[in-house]
Amino acid sequence: MTISTSPNPSFVLQKVNEVSFEDRPIPKLSSPKDVRIEIKQTGICGSDVHYYTHGAIGSFIVKAPMVLGHESAGIVAEVGSAVTSLKVGDRVALEPGIPCRYCDHCKAGSYNLCADMKFAATPPYDGTLCRFYVLPEDFCVKLPVNVSLEEGALVEPLSVGVHVTKLAKVTPGSSVIVFGAGPVGLLCCAVAKAFGATTITAVDLVQARLDLAKEVAATHSYVPVKGDSAAESAAKIVKMLGGKAPQFAIEASGAGASVNTAIQVLAQGGSYVQAGMGAPEISFPITEFTVKELTARGSFRYGPGDYQLAVELVASGKVDVKKLITHRVKFDEAEEAFKLVMKGQGVKILIEGPAPAA
Ligand SMILES: [Zn+2]
Ligand SMILES: [Zn+2]
Known part of the structure; x- marks a missing residue:
């Protein structure tokens, strides 16, 4: 495949220490409350690297090819018929874990403890290092005009x-x-x-x-x-x-x-x-x-209000996440970027794109 012409190029962990670019189908909205986001910036996290090099974190084991990445920001490309808070073109930070919404933890507000959490790049769920990713609208946090997409990608670790x-x-x-x-x-x-x-x-x-x-x-x-x-x-x-x-x-x-x-x-x-x-x-x-x-x-991941507060801290200038960005690479160079992190280089490496299909 050619990344620039693929409708949904995706960076996939095939098995331990083996990655490749794949052309995945463009994901469809699964509910009228879903939005489809065109990914623009993704940070590499220690957990992505750990799956890459070890194939597992605790009881989460990579058994099938999995798209990596979960620290992303992008632009809304499609909205479901019941979406009220977002429109096409909005810039958003992606909260990449969808809880079941029905269990006792979810109902008590500790949705990060949900046993049925579907979390990006945690097996068996695909991550966000691709062109298109689908999320419910309430797991997308709109970025104020003074917050860049690069900063938006850092909202994930900031929420932690x-x-x-x-x-x-x-x-x-x-x-x-x-x-x-x-x-x-x-x-x-x-x-x-x-x-x-x-x-x-x-x-x-x-x-x-x-x-x-x-x-x-x-x-x-x-x-x-x-x-x-x-x-x-x-x-x-x-x-x-x-x-x-x-x-x-x-x-x-x-x-x-x-x-x-x-x-x-x-x-x-x-x-x-x-x-x-x-x-x-x-x-x-x-x-x-x-x-x-x-x-x-x-402390595990993040819960209600954490993403919103993280965006607020960036927007108000109280936290300058840009200071953490040490490297910026293009989507085509994702493998090289992971190798840099494995060598212990840099603090936060951002992957830009993929660029819109030619
Ligand atoms: Zn992370
Ligand atoms: Zn739940």
């Missing part, structure tokens, strides 16, 4: 950061520590600042990422010293913060050492949220956790 930071219940004037300065960690720093946190500490092994964290929102940064125990790292961080332990910890790396340092570093009564995924099991400092009476919870 919004969800995490909401769950942590970060308060104005507080001190927040974020472990892991990848895209989600960086965006958690930015959201924490937008929520009024005044001390934001980023922790990462890579100095360049910490430099970016400071550019984005962090007031302090820390590189763990090789050989230090979690308690030693925590003591050094608290010293750096003038003796004041943070009240909120967000773990966005998934590394066991970070989890341990977070529990060690938190103030009494502090709040801990796990956002990163790493080794499935780790050792955990249960005594420290108990005697400080910490609150801990997990």
